[in-house]
Amino acid sequence: MSRPALPIRIGVLGAAAIARDFIKGSAPSKLLRVTAVASRTADKAAAFARDTGIERTFASYAAMLADPDIDAVYNPLPNGLHAEWSIRALDARKHVLCEKPLAASEAEAKAMFAAAQRNGVHLVEAYPYLAQSMTLEVRKLVNTGVIGKPQLIRASFGIPFSDPNNIRLIADLAGGAVMDVGSYATSFIRVMANERPRRVHAVAQWGATGVDRTVAGTFEFPSGLLAQVGASFATGYHRHGQVAGDAGCIDTMFLNHPPIGGPAAFQLRRGTMGVTPIETIPVAVGNGFLAEAESFANLVSSGDLAAWTGATAQESIDIAAMLEALIKSARQGTAVDI
Ligand SMILES: NC(=O)c1ccc[n+]([C@@H]2O[C@H](COP(=O)([O-])OP(=O)(O)OC[C@H]3O[C@@H](n4cnc5c(N)ncnc54)[C@H](OP(=O)(O)O)[C@@H]3O)[C@@H](O)[C@H]2O)c1
The missing domain is CATH 3.30.360.10 (Dihydrodipicolinate Reductase; domain 2)
Incomplete structure (x- = not known):
């Protein structure tokens, strides 16, 4: 199981509206740092990085997933793309915090957790509440x-x-x-x-x-x-x-x-x-x-499933x-x- 050191380095997939709130909310944490954003267009990534104070940008999702200095990925893509891009991130051995709903079907959710398991990384669904x-x-x-x-x-x-x-x-x-x-x-x-x-x-x-x-x-x-x-x-x-x-x-x-x-x-x-x-x-x-991101950072750095307060894999599949x-x-x- 990959266990990155704290603070974990998170890359964001897509310049989503909710990612701005996630970055602002989690900014006070000492357990993680959002270090990169990937967008389908370089200009959009640059504007997003400028607005949010992120250091690094990528002009494609695949390029960010190939970067060794990213420990984990926050996936706020449209619901129908959660499975595809979470699985690609997991196969690149990145831990994944995926926005809700985790998947559009039970089959997708099962395939996502299978990808996490075969790569020795964690996948969890983001519900701040x-x-x-x-x-x-x-x-x-x-x-x-x-x-x-x-x-x-x-x-x-x-x-x-x-x-x-x-x-x-x-x-x-x-x-x-x-x-x-x-x-x-x-x-x-x-x-x-x-x-x-x-x-x-x-x-x-x-x-x-x-x-x-x-x-x-x-x-x-x-x-x-x-x-x-x-x-x-x-x-x-x-x-x-x-x-x-x-x-x-x-x-x-x-x-x-x-x-x-x-x-x-x-x-x-x-x-x-x-x-x-x-x-x-x-x-x-x-x-x-902030609470959700710190729970995720504790999970991936310690490997202790009890550190994650959100839905378990079985709950997310259900x-x-x-x-x-x-x-x-x-x-x-x-x-x-x-
Ligand atoms: N937990 C919460 O409180 C909360 C709140 C709101 C939303 N969410 C979830 O977060 C996700 C994103 O919501 P949002 O309102 O932030 O969405 P959004 O602003 O529309 O952002 C989605 C991003 O996905 C990328 N994208 C890739 N393919 C796309 C396509 N075909 N059409 C549109 N965008 C595409 C775009 O980034 P690039 O163009 O940069 O590649 C876009 O900025 C959803 O799953 C939603 O359920 C969670």
Whole structure:
């Protein structure tokens, strides 16, 4: 297993909008340095490097992957290119932090982890909220049984989106509400459930570019747990997750970053009756890119899987399977086995 020394040197694949936020957010870290950016065009790479203070630029993704002074790659390419370029990076023996959703299908996700394994490097999926103390605390409460056995999980994420030229609305690049905001809600369901669902039934409204615009789906789990997911490009901003157990209930916004205009907190009801008081649990929420990037740097430098707070390989494979099945079920109009 390749174990680069700290600070690890990260190269960015593509001058993506989100990469600017990732670079800014992770900049205070002593555990990593974003040292390079690769773009399909030299001018774009140069402008991006100038704006973000990055030292090195490459005029092709392949050239950056061939560079021995890059330890790891951050992949914020359009969803439909995550598998191809993550596998190329892994085959170049770079560790990979790949933007969500990791893949457009379960088969892609499996091929990506197979590439990581054969090259002795790490691959992980970037969900900033999974590195936040808010989510870590909620997971701990669920896993220690504070709300009893989860019976119903609900998670929904919506934002308004209508620019037909944005990668999120382009079908060939694996756009759509499910793959974008829905990957958050679906990942929340998977990590809180601690099991892979066996079936889903989904309904969608479709947009003019052929991608799903609003989707509602119901997952069935082997334990009897049920979960409802919502994803939309047609609503005002909302982001909610609820885990309801047979002894209590938790509500959270599973935030990526500190909330605008208020302290970060989630709600906990320890008990089964409406009269049971709801506790507001305050948590410290920092920049999610910083927390996520440091967790990744610790993972690749130590090789200790416990250093990574995000989705495990199996969870990421299951999330990809769930996203694929949601879209398939909505298209077919029938339940789909996962
Ligand atoms: N974790 C989060 O909070 C978060 C937030 C937003 C987005 N994301 C994820 O990050 C990824 C990128 O999102 P974004 O909004 O930053 O995208 P974006 O600004 O459109 O950037 C995508 C980049 O991919 C490259 N690219 C390569 N082939 C392309 C093609 N055929 N069409 C368009 N671009 C192409 C381009 O870089 P060059 O031209 O320089 O090669 C482009 O700048 C998505 O997977 C998204 O789900 C995550």
